[in-house]
Amino acid sequence: MFQVSESAYYAQLRQCSKSNKYGRLSLDIEALFDESRGAAGKRTLKARLQHKGMKVGLARIRKLMKQQGLESKQPKKRYSYPLIEEQTMPFNSLLNRKFSPDSQTSVLCGDTTYLKVNGEWHYLAVVLNVAQRQVVGWRLQRKYNAELVVEALNPAMLTTVRTKEMIFHSDQGSVYRSYPFTQCVKRHGLIQSMSRRGNCWDNAPMERWFRSFKYEWMLKKGGCVIVGSKGGY
Secondary structure, eight states: OOOOOHHHHHHHHHHHHHHHHHHHHHHHHHHHHHHTTTOOOHHHHHHHHHHTTOOOOHHHHHHHHHHHTOOOOOOOOOOOOOOOSOBOOOOOOOSTTOOOOOTTEEEEEEEEEEEEETTEEEEEEEEEETTTTEEEEEEEESSOSHHHHHHHHHHHHHHOOOOSEEEEEEOOOHHHHBHHHHHHHHHTTOEEEEOOTTOGGGGHHHHHHHHHIIIIIOEEETTEEEOOSOOBO
C-alpha cells in the first residue's frame, strides 16, 4: 500500500480546493465577459465581481482571461480628415462638463465617427439629446463633409422641445467649424459650444455613446455592419 504523509495529504487537498475555486471564478468571468458583449476588460470585470461579493485581484483576472482567450475590445486610434471648406474659429465651451441641464436649457451634443459597411468605409454623424440620453438625429454617408453634420442636426430639431436656452456642443472638428454647419446652427436658434482642444471629456456623453455603440451594440458579420435599435445608453 502506498502511504502519503499527513502534510502531503493536506497540501494536495488545498491544491484541489484552489483549482475548484479558480474553476468557478473562470466561469463567472466568462459569463460577465459575454454579458458585456466582449467589451469588459479586467478592471470592469473586477468591479462586477466585487459587486457580486467576490474579491479578486487584477493579476488573477488577467491570467484567467488569458487562459480562456478572452480579450476586451479596445477602440482604435481615431484619425482626423481635413475639410476644404470655409471654416470659422472655434467656439467657447459653454457646458463646463455639466451634463445635467435644467428644465430651461436644452443641450444637444454631436460627434462623428467612421465605420465599415459592406466592406466600404462610411462616416456617421450622431446628435444626442443630453437630458434624455437619446439619439435624436443621425446621418450615414460615404463623404466626410458639412452635409454629414447638417443632415444629422436638421431631423434632430424636429423632435427637440424648444426651451429658453438651446445649446449645441461638439468637438472642434472641421465639419462643425464649417460655414454651412455654423449657419445651420444659427437658423435653428442654437448657441454653438465646442470642447477645448485636448479635452475629450468636455463631450463625454457623445464619447460614451459611441464607445457603447461601436464596441457593445454594433454587431459585425462578414463585411456588413448590423446596427441595433438601442438609441440611449
